[in-house]
Amino acid sequence: MNLLGKKNAYLREAHERYMRPVVFKRWTYPNENFDRHTYQKGATILNMLRRILGDAPFRSAMTHFLTKHAFQPVDTHDLIDAIKEATGENIEWFFEQWIYRAGHPVLDVSYQWSKPAGRLSVRVRQTGDVYRTPVQIGVHTPSRRYSETFWLESANATLELDVAEKPLLVRFDEGNYLLKEWTFEKSTEELVYQLENDDVIGRMWAASELGDHPAVAETARRDRFWSVRRAAIEALGEKASVELLREAALDENSKVRAEAFRGLGETKNTELVPFIEERFRRDDSYVAQAEALRALGAIADPSSKTLLEEASGIDSPRDVVGRAARWALSELSELDDRSNE
Structure with a gap:
């Protein structure tokens, strides 16, 4: 939830004010760079780096960086070098697209399932600058739940999974690691299933997509996690009944x-x-x-x-x-x- 809040805070600044690289040498006053690009976007970038490197290599790299440069001034290149020294990974490409370039991925996602082939095709179109990034696709079917990780590396990608049964839910970026703007058109039936069965972030997103659907009001009353209940009330907007709002005013x-x-x-x-x-x-x-x-x-x-x-x-x-x-x-x-x- 903390990282989701940081992502949303950065995206609001990107829409309402400006987009700039995280490393940026132009300002009128130095404090102008202490903004949501530096802090909130910076935090989400570190989390994406952790996922790419893996937990243990990431911790090793951060320990090496902090030990090597203790009580010293540093810049971004020192961090890149420390990661390479600790893990053997050349991660310059990651910093080039996330730190030295303004913006973030803007994605249009859709999917098709073929019953005869038992194949699920997830199509991802990057409508802005092309980012190289891993993404996790989650699938729920009547008999199982599973996920696979793919790499996006082009403006248009088709990600193929073996799925023998008709999916109840296809989840793009399962785990919500990626900083992104996106559209993902789904049927009402799938969104209601997602609202009831996905993880917290997925249920919140489903509520926002369903709007004033009756299932959202029930979620506002019954969901087991507070942020989903709050997201459901927000999604209902002016359609939320006074009765529901009075009940929610007594929420724990x-x-x-x-x-x-x-x-x-x-x-x-x-x-x-x-x-x-x-x-x-x-x-x-x-x-x-x-x-x-x-x-x-x-x-x-x-x-x-x-x-x-x-x-x-x-x-x-x-x-x-x-x-x-x-x-x-x-x-x-x-x-x-x-x-x-």
């Missing part, structure tokens, strides 16, 4: 409760104000409390003013509760200004 996980409060705020329903205020007072999570206050600000009912003023003085890490309360009060103030015009 604070991040699910926070997502539920966000949804309740978007309803603009003033009848929910007493419920949200009660949950704010009972919740033991600053993050969830802050979202409850933002929900009150989004609804902008004047009856919330007393609680918001009280909450604006609550101490919390990074003042998360106070800032949310003051934002909500500003929403109430804007409403008053508009009504007096």
